[in-house]
Amino acid sequence: MPADDRPACGTEAAYRTHLAAGEDCETCREAHNERARGDDKKRARSRAQSRALKALARCFPIEYNALYQQELAKETTDVE
DSSP: OOGGGSOOTTSHHHHHHHHHTTOOOHHHHHHHHHHHHHHHHHHHHHHHHHHHHHHHHHHSHHHHHHHHHHHHHHHHHHHO
16 A cells, blocks of 8 residues: 555554554554553443443332333334
């Protein structure tokens, strides 16, 4: 790929281009690692939220099921 057609360094596309070419670009590698750390934090928050919802569902099963059914009904009407 000509240098002019390459994505800008620091982007995920540039990181993957360097990787495919067997090149090491510190700027792209550091940016990629920073994005990955952010993704790890998002996954951790998602796991914590999931555990909290499960605990609430165990503590308040009637209320949880009623809310779940309401939200599920919204999803099925949105799809139609």
